[in-house]
Amino acid sequence: MTLEMWLVLGILATAVFLFITEWLRVDVVAVGVVLALMLTGVLTTGEALAGFSSTAVLTIAALFVVGGAVLHTGLAGAIGRRILTVAGNSEWRLVLVIMGAVALLSGFMSDTGTVAVLLPAIISLSINTKISPAKLLIPLAFGSLLGGAMTLIGTPPNIIVSDVLRDAGYEPFFFFSYTPMGLILAAIGIAFMLFVGRRLLPDRTVIVEKQIVATPKELLDTYRLPENLLRLRVRRGSELIGRTVIESALRDQFDVTVLKIMRPPSLWELAESGSTDADPKDTPIIPDEDVTIQRNDVLVVQGEDDAVNQAAIRWHLAVQPAKPKDSKALLSREVGVAELLLPPRSSLLGKTLADVRFGTTYRLTVLAISRPGVGDKLDLKTTQLRFGDTLVVQGRWRDISHLRDFRRDFVVMGEPESEIDRPPRSKARWAAAIMVGMLVLMVGEFVPLVTAALVAALLVVLTGCLTMDRAYDAIDWKSIVLISGMLPMSTALQKVGLVDVIANGFVETLGERGPLAVMIGLFLLTSLFTQVLSNTATTVVIAPIALVAAETLGIQPQGFLMAVAIAASMAFASPVASPTNTLVMGAGNYRFSDYVKVGVPLILLMLVAVALLLPLIFPF
Template sequence: MITDMQLVFLILIITTICFLIPRFRADLVAISSLLALLLTGLIDVPEAFAGFSNSVVIMVAALFIVGAGVFQSGLAQKAGDLLVKSTGNSELKLTIFMLALVAVLSGFISNTGTVAILLPIVVSLCRQMQLHPGKLLIPLAFASSMGGALTLIGTAPNLIASQSLHDAGYGALNFFSFTPIGLIMLLGGILYLWFIGRRMLDKPVDNKDGTSGTFDAAELVDQYGITNFIFSVKVPQESSIIGHTIKQLHLPSTYHITVLELIKEGASSLLNLAGRTQSQRITVEPSYVVEAGDTFLIFGEEDAVIKLCNETGMTLYKGEAYQLEDSHLAEVILTPQSRLLNQTIKEVNFREKYGLSVLAMKHQFRPAKKATADEKLLYGDSILVHGKWKDINLLSAEKNDTVVLKSSAEDTDPANTTKKSRIAGVILFFMLLAMVFEWVPAVVAIVVAALLMVFTGCVRQTDQAYHAINWQTVILIACMLPMATALEKTGGVTFMSEGLIQSLGAIGPIAVLAGLYAITSVFSQFISNTATAVLLFPVAILTAEQLGVSPFPMVMAVAFSSSMAFATPVATPPNAMVMAAGKYTFLDFVRVGIPLQLLIGLIAVLLLPFFFPF
């Protein structure tokens, strides 16, 4: 007969395996795990749903809104502009200042959001300085993880660590409890990335990969392999389509082609038109009425374009084709939490939703190809889109779903030219003061700050505040907390704690601390750092109690280790985000990440007993 403890471990093992399978969403796995514990009677209803009233869950949700205010107000963008102004043309300045900036920002707002802001800026700077972006993007992702461990609110495991100690009767951690060791880890990480890690990522600049000094639409079109799908056609006086709207022609359904741009007759040259003003280049609306003399840029198969010309009387331009307008193109990557993942381009309604046409896409480790309506958008994809620069900028604001990596579109976000960024800065500053000096409980300070971000317009609409919350993370935390409860009730925590003590306790508490750090580190490479932390904090506290030592160094070891995940591209959302942009392989993360993992672990094991004595 299986015991309750064995049943909990069975559910935990199945849950962990499901976390490892990319096709299963982590939040749905966590909900299923919660229901399994409830339906088997291992926990009761109040215990099952207690996580949703936990103050950590409330704080994490509110922090996403605070972060949205920082991003939408333009405050984070101003930090990125500071990076541009401070680097000059020095690779050393760019690398060191970038690592320091992303670490500081990640200490106060979402790691993923910070990387989403700085990623296109770093790529653009690399183009200007003739550096391959792959040289800097893994360091960018790693620095965001190290920066998240600097403060209490930098990452969810830190908040859970403080709450776990408070619930166990040891008192909560303060805002800067993590900072001294976190700063030493960050310094060690920066030195490693500059002197060693950067050299492992040294790649030659290839202008065909879009790393030339300025944005060039022709390079991007060539990189995505769609040069042979762009055609110029002219409407002669006798054409049958004159007087019809583009919508009435039903070109996508009839010929499987897309009309991208219109060049009016006033253009002075048929060639080298990239970079001309919008008055000469127009992105075609469905309501546009075709006129004689119009020249269109059409995207599609050559046979389909020839058929169109034969049936409508249009003339296919035989010479060199027009260049697409620079400001009408953008390269976009999908974030790990994007709502567009696992949907086809047709299901997303990309053109209707964003006003943009998807021309081509690149799956991980595969060459680029022309996009089709039934093509699924997958984890790690990058896509090439075409449309108005205003629509491209609107897409770039969707930081939860997409990051516009390369674009020459103008920045028209009005928040960047208003006083909203100052207001957001003041709100963030007073939130931090309230937490540091403990004027009010941390959860109150964060919720008030989130509300002020909405009331002051830093988050432009209430709906956007809800949209800013990463509900996957919130649900994951709320649903995994009962797993820790079930392990404690059935003796599973005691079992794991006794196993650690029996194997390493004879050597001493430092060996046990190192063992906890190593176990957490392995788990965090493959499953959520939040889930890892929730499961192992009770083990850390009970192990310390059984050893008769302070639980603080043990809990801090789990907190730091769960956040410092460098060895795989799926370990953290920032790792996944930079993979496509930097054209990395899985091995790149292994080669650069494992030595950094060992270095940070060594620093933690040596310094934790010094700052938090046993």
């Protein structure tokens, strides 16, 4: 072992440790890997930064945009709901239809996006059919993972192993190269869940009973939000004049939430407009952190009468009754309300809203906290948040949508913003046409994969399916940086000779028993790592090892690399192995052991299927 080998091993081990402990964000760790490889001289600057220009990275980013258009236009939701209408009331039939539907959708779009779209519909189905959501949601998550293994674009590891083949001079995988094995594995997985897995799942309903996915208007009624609205007029001489809403501390000191500022026109504005209206219209202003309060502003607030009166006395404000139109301060085209569920690994657990400075950090106001089994109103200042708590938040729709970027901390229930900010139905037809066109280009190999994906991404913006801002939001930048940062680690492993060392170790240890034993070893190693690491990071490290192992044995490498890609999708045994598993954990009230009981037997069953059938599809 050379010094460079030890350096690379040390960097890799540190990265794996940080991925598992999550002391740092995975994208931060990936950037650290790039810098460490440059600073130690293992890679040149060009080699270390090559991942950011990789065709695999560009393809995945473009596919995020196309998938975002499919989600935002409502196309995915419409397809999913149409499929679920045939599910009926039988648990057996529901599991069959749910897994089949989500596997089909996940073959062509993001696993996480597919689950997020179908999750509310399935929770509603479970409530209507009196079937525990715990019986349906792990099948939903597992079905999405199985579907990702069916096409080239189903999941990033599939694209990565195809690029490894191409870069090594072999024929890469085509769009449907994964489909024969993927369909078999999906069928086996669905059969397992129907006859064995669903019997191992718990029958818990406590959290979900508090978790019916409601529309924004229903939330207003459920939490009786319009009832505590009042107006506060800013009098002459008030110390609030010139302060921002945050500086007023109305929320922190008096538990009074400013929902909107109604600003009367100035005399200059009236003179310019020539208005003779005896009751000129006020201008509604959303109370952003940079908006300062002016004299005669009317603050539309929510709070208990006593608290509002105390705030009025402190700041020399006039209390006025709310007008009927003030309820629009809670729900309009710009602002709205939504429910957020706190998953088991949220960084907010054990903290109060004040501890995390929720309003400042996320630019949203928490109106209520709901806790399963607790009927009393929880204090917004002092309540320490727990797993399963639901926060009702109010603010701009765009800020609510941005919470989807914090997947570890929140699950945004349903698609609340779609009630207000949904493109016309014609845009869904455009999104469908563009996606079909992209698939035709990919399947027919008329242009390279990255070209087809980039053309489709551009078209969804040009046709208005997504604005450019929403296109940027649709890209999971954490995943993009993770892939870009870990690809140079693959280069470093090969450059210093560690890939050869590890591959030779595999061959020496298992090679005597034949290529099948080596493939089984690669499958087990990949599936073990993917339970605790990103499937993408796992694939980036192990795919080159599989390639060299095949070359050392003197066999075609396609079977080994396909085994690695499939194993990377077998993230069944841990709630943190995949975002889809985490997404359903809170809604199904699952425990870690539930994933182990169902996931480990399923992984072993998939291993048997791969060992028996993959060599027939890709002979050694």
